[in-house]
Amino acid sequence: MKKTLFVLSLFFSLVPLFSQNYTISGYVEDAETGEKMISAYVFDNNSGKGTVTNTYGFYSLTLPKDTIDLKASFIGYTSILKKFYLNKNVTINFKLESSNQLKEIEITGEKVEKIEERTQMSKVEVPIMQIKTLPALFGEVDVLKTLQLLPGVQSGTEGASGLYVRGGSPDQNLVLLDNVPVYNVSHILGIFSVFNADALKNVSITKGGFPARYGGRLSSILEINMKDGNMKEYHGNGSIGIITSKLMVEGPIKKNKSSFIVSGRRTYADILLRPLIRAANRAEGNDGKVGLDMYFYDLNAKANYIINDKNRIYLSFYSGRDVFGSSYESPNNDHISTFAGGINWGNIITALRWNNQISPKLFMNSTLTFSDFKTIFFSDYTDEYQGKKEGFFAKYKSGIRDMAAKLDFDYIPSPNHYVKFGAGYINHTYFPGAINLKIESEGFPLDTVIGYDKSKSSEFDLYAEDDFSIGQLKANVGLHLSGFLTGKKFYNSLQPRLGLRYLLNNGIALKGSFATMKQYINLLTSESISTPLDLWVPSTEKIKPQYSWQGALGLAKTYWENYEFSLEGYYKEMDNVISYRPGSSFFAEEPGEIDWENKVVQGKGQSYGLEFMIQKQRGKFYGWLAYTLSWNWRQFDGINNGKKYPFKYDRRHDFSIVGTYKLSKNTVLSGSWIFSTGNAVTIPVYKYRIGPGKVIENSGEKNSFRLSNSHRLDLSIEFHKKKKYWERTWVIGVYNAYFHKNPFFLYTDYEYEDNPYEPYGKRKRVFKEVSILPFLPSISYQIKF
Amino acid sequence: MKNIKYIIAAIIFIGLSSCDVDNLFTTVREIDIPEHERKLSINTSLTGDSMTIFISHSKEIDDESDFSPIDAKVSLREDGNEILSFDYNSENNLDLIIDKKLDEAIKQGKEYSLKVDSKKFGTAIASEIAPKNPVIESLNFNKEVFKGEFGEYCKFSCVINDEKDVDNYYFISFKLLNLDGRYLEVNSKDPELKRVFIRSDLSNNYHSESFFLVSDKSFDGNKRKISFEIDKPYYGNNNQYKYKVVMQVNSVTKSYYNYVISRDQALSSNDNPFAEPVAIVDNIENGYGIFSVYAYKKYVIFEN
Known part of the structure; x- marks a missing residue:
């Protein structure tokens, strides 16, 4: 490894010898906490050249020998300007100070990289401070629900956290928490997301124009970064809400050298309900003991250690679980009968990362990750009589476990080139649903496993991309190579990626992109309802990998320094998307259906649309207005007679308006209003007689009926007050302020x-x-x- | 801004007071059902020299009134030439099924068109090419009794010789004769065989048949052995009753194959809220139902 690094370092350090340029490199961090800043803008006023910091706050800018006016800026922070004469490679670290004591209230700041300056299109970053001020269901701040308010990103059913991006399904989103894929992103059947905003630093979503560094999913990349932990002082925050309570603590382990952050969240409905249920049970004259589990929790933890100026390591951990279950013990004379049943599911994620600044122009990050998602469904019954015990135990278990290694390099040879390259390997282990049945009985003992044992697959990728500029043209050109070994079958794919930006004379950026993507793992889920029992399954010899290509064209410009306008049109085709066969579901109806491959069909998807957004990120008032006009189709042999039909979440119109306004020094008002076309559903629309006494009810075309349109106004207000030792905030909110009856599901009666x-x-x-x-x-x- | 707390409290009060407290968390709203144009529904089977037909009509899903009688003219054409025509009137019997004998048996490869003309429900038409007779190479019934998880069974296999470059669909049924009311359980472990649990809507025999469908996609132009496990139909003294097990192999059309599959899926997933919805596919233009044209061969595979 050392030799490789040495060779890389030598190669990249030789490049500047052929020019008269010198490199300024370093980090941008929060002066108060020491947190490294992602996407901070570093700009030389004299040459007009600039760059942005990467995920680890690192920047590198190579400029000719000259006087430099280097300015570092970030939304919500006061910019710093450093003037110096550049005649050698220098390291300059910026420590930006928050521009407001209550920075969560008002977002300020100076020059940032404007939307028209970026090559990347179809990407939106939402500041965490904005996410935290928006109104939320039960007052529970939710990252994914905020993203649903962006153009091109749709929710599933009302109140759910699922993301449907440009016609894709939720399994086509690569959700990365500190670079580790998260397979289950929601609690309580999708009502809350697993991401606790208190522990997060940055959230961004990329809907198209994927740079080559991304792969493995068709529709979006959702990057969520946890905070690193305060390097200077111990701090924390906590809250008590009607659903959950939260606590976050962060601080230095060794000042300016290492830090930690620990954040936890738990619901407590079970604690409140348990005594009530027991009392009700006693009131009915039952002597039995009642048990109740009904909660979810999240635990985020992260520690980091600065080895030296050029090396730093991070260790992050997440564990979250939903637990729903009940038990009842009934003593009856000599008998004691016990019943227990329930379901629990959740993720455990860990990542160990090592940042190494190999040279002023070359930055490396290596990552080792572990991700485990598991669902357990159980039902136990025991009967004890005169010391003899008989019982029936059933346990269903499914999940997916990943172990992965990744190497990523940033090479910035000049302000006109930003090269990224790297490689990754993932070992997937699937537990695609096995049922363990056990009977303890003298007459009929049984201990058997029905279904599938674990299976494995390997996935690798290699990529290289360059973001370069020639005059008014900026381009991001890259290649992503991926491979997947499943059983004896090997799939591979070379995916070209292209992003273009041309700055017109009037300052409007014309943007275009093209990307192909391949996805080797699938979520087997019902279009009717999504549950924790949905299965992650690999591509196999029979089930081919999903594939997509997407082209997008758009315009972008910042008006009045602070209002970002963007208009994008996109067209996406998908192949080998997966669906249950008509009549099939997670539950096997026939012995042959235990094999999941027999229950699914593969087909095509097509989506296209137009997205418009105005976003204001700074000032007393900030927020956005978003509108999406879209069409979304599916076509499968064996479904709807082979004819294409609208996908369940085909929505012609999606509109949202989101705003936060600082009413006074200590009071902030936030609101959001959404409108969306009703989901497409299949219902029986006519019936006919086919024989004596035989009546058939039929639906006609699939998804040909629409639920009612949804619209909703959410409001919240925050009252901040500085106390002697802490700052307290009351948050009062209303969800669905004018009580519109938005459809959740449809039934017939x-x-x-x-x-x-x-x-x-x-x-x-x-x-x-x-x-x-x-x-x-x-x-x-x-x-x- | 001092008043903002009162404004918030007022919003909460107005909102809460507008709620139907009994249904605070579950609000049910009736919706308009899409309009439906009533059309004829037809169930016709055409094989050998006979045609069986049942005609009714469709109606709105929320209409709980009785179905109307049908007064219609029926005609059957072979390659465009009319070979049969008659009136269908169910005024006195809504369950009217008409069996008609043709002058000649239907011929493989010929196109048969059905036209049903009703003043009230319009004209429905359907066309199908008559499939060829299935070619069964061999039958093998092993009388040895095996013990299975749920009882005793015998093994049976047949070999189909499939015609090349033609999409063939086979509908295989097993019937128990002379033991009324007994169900004949037949199973197959063949992964390409699709077991279906529906039967002809034009027959009254409910309990004694097992049905399988198979397409020749994977064995086009080749011989294909299909194996079955046939349960012993009667568990008493085997010699006490005389009975027969009959297998019928039908060559059916693609549209009939799709109809049976979709109908079976719809029935089997009816009570499963997690199941993907099923649309029943049919082959009647400007109407609903099925016009099935098939050829078959029938074998007595066991006789007691």
């Missing part, structure tokens, strides 16, 4: 016209939309110390 309670009169078939999230007020108390 009979109504009896003569007497609604008498099922023998004249009846009428009716369809009913059910909405489950009415006007929901919330309140939480937060402290920050």
